[in-house]
Amino acid sequence: MIRIDSVTKRYPDGTVAVDRLSLDIPDRSITVLVGPSGCGKTTTLRMINRMVEPSEGTILIDGVDSRQQPVNTLRRSMGYVIQNAGLFQHRTIVDNIATVPRMLGWSKDKARARARELMERVGLDASFAKRYPYQLSGGQQQRVGVARALAADPPVLLMDEPFSAVDPVVRKGLQDELLRIQAELGKTIVFVTHDIDEAVKLGTMVAVLRTGGRLAQFAPPAELLSDPADAFVEDFLGADRGIRRLSFFSSAGLELLTTPIVAIDSTAEQIAARGATDAPYLLVTGLDGRPLGWSEPGALTAGRVDADRLLPYGRPFVAERDSLRAALDCAVLSPTGWAVAVDAEGRAAGVVSQTAIGEAIRGAHAAGREEQPSPEETAQKVIR
Numbered sequence: 001m002i003r004i005d006s007v008t009k010r011y012p013d014g015t016v017a018v019d020r021l022s023l024d025i026p027d028r029s030i031t032v033l034v035g036p037s038g039c040g041k042t043t044t045l046r047m048i049n050r051m052v053e054p055s056e057g058t059i060l061i062d063g064v065d066s067r068q069q070p071v072n073t074l075r076r077s078m079g080y081v082i083q084n085a086g087l088f089q090h091r092t093i094v095d096n097i098a099t100v101p102r103m104l105g106w107s108k109d110k111a112r113a114r115a116r117e118l119m120e121r122v123g124l125d126a127s128f129a130k131r132y133p134y135q136l137s138g139g140q141q142q143r144v145g146v147a148r149a150l151a152a153d154p155p156v157l158l159m160d161e162p163f164s165a166v167d168p169v170v171r172k173g174l175q176d177e178l179l180r181i182q183a184e185l186g187k188t189i190v191f192v193t194h195d196i197d198e199a200v201k202l203g204t205m206v207a208v209l210r211t212g213g214r215l216a217q218f219a220p221p222a223e224l225l226s227d228p229a230d231a232f233v234e235d236f237l238g239a240d241r242g243i244r245r246l247s248f249f250s251s252a253g254l255e256l257l258t259t260p261i262v263a264i265d266s267t268a269e270q271i272a273a274r275g276a277t278d279a280p281y282l283l284v285t286g287l288d289g290r291p292l293g294w295s296e297p298g299a300l301t302a303g304r305v306d307a308d309r310l311l312p313y314g315r316p317f318v319a320e321r322d323s324l325r326a327a328l329d330c331a332v333l334s335p336t337g338w339a340v341a342v343d344a345e346g347r348a349a350g351v352v353s354q355t356a357i358g359e360a361i362r363g364a365h366a367a368g369r370e371e372q373p374s375p376e377e378t379a380q381k382v383i384r
């Protein structure tokens with residue numbers, strides 16, 4: 001564990017960047033430092049690897065004062081990733097990643113073999129190995145930055161706004177990759193961002209800092225969204241806090257209806273025999289069980305389904321795995337107002353109305369049934 005114990009940083013000009021900050025950063029999880037510009041996030045991160053020395057207070061790594069070990073040893077145990085990756089422009093990708101192992105005295109072959117292994121781990125094609133950084137996109141360079149930080153297998157990764165400079169789609173890919181890597185390798189990650197969505201998505205624990213480097217709240221994301229400590233945190237979380245909180249409720253409790261589902265080869269008799277259903281539309285599935293689209297029940301009485309005349313079903317959610325937020329989103333986007341649930345293979349598992357989802361949301365809130373994902377479940381966050 002990294003214990004930040006009543007740490008203050010006063011720069012020589014008198015600026016108090018961090019003010020009596022205390023945080024216990026748990027092992028093998030992602031702790032996010034988030035807050036507005038200038039609130040002391042970077043300063044805090046840099047005090048952990050002693051690029052900045054605290055003015056007061058102590059930082060303990062596994063119970064030992066970080067000042068008691070040589071600074072080089074400390075830094076070697078902590079990979080460091082920054083915005084724009086900070087790669088060596090005159091070195092190939094493979095040699096960028098091999099930098100720290102080479103410094104540690106590994107042979108060139110061994111260091112390069114390790115670098116190639118890491119390229120695969122962070123989702124970089126092996127063909128990039130001999131390229132130079134300028135021949136890669138921003139997102140690919142960021143992956144190289146992560147691979148380089150992981151090269152000597154440090155237990156801790158410090159990441160300072162690593163994904164801020166890339167577009168939203170690439171950024172989502174990098175975030176998913178980081179969650180996957182963390183679930184696989186179990187690193188202790190301290191991650192700085194000013195983006196609350198990124199903090200909620202990635203963080204096992206989230207520390208919200210306010211200007212002046214004071215801690216406003218330190219909590220798991222679900223708790224942050226349900227119980228913001230004060231008006232500052234509430235404001236920082238934004239207006240759609242309630243919707244975002246739904247990400248922490250599972251869709252598993254939703255009652256899925258199967259009576260409104262008909263296969264495309266159903267006869268008029270089979271359709272009529274399905275009995276009454278509350279659904280105003282029927283969901284038509286292909287022979288493989290995958291949804292094709294919605295049809296008005298009357299249009300099916302001829303017993304012949306014209307696939308071209310079906311209403312699109314929007315995006316399905318995966319029953320049991322996805323959150324209530326995902327289910328609600330599907331219902332809102334569906335032209336019929338009903339969400340389609342599929343199984344892991346994409347076959348229709350049932351349909352559910354906006355009203356039923358609304359009831360489930362009320363029930364979940366009433367029961368306070370937030371699901372705190374365990375580290376093993378963190379990988380699921382990758383999906384949605």
Ligand SMILES: Nc1ncnc2c1ncn2[C@@H]1O[C@H](COP(=O)(O)OP(=O)(O)OP(=O)(O)O)[C@@H](O)[C@H]1O
Binds near residue numbers: 017041042043
């Ligand atoms: N070397 C320095 N000398 C004096 N003041 C500094 C120095 N470095 C940072 N500061 C000040 O300390 C405060 C915290 O800076 P820091 O970079 O830690 O904030 P941050 O939360 O990471 O900000 P941002 O999100 O904008 O990167 C700011 O007011 C900044 O101007």
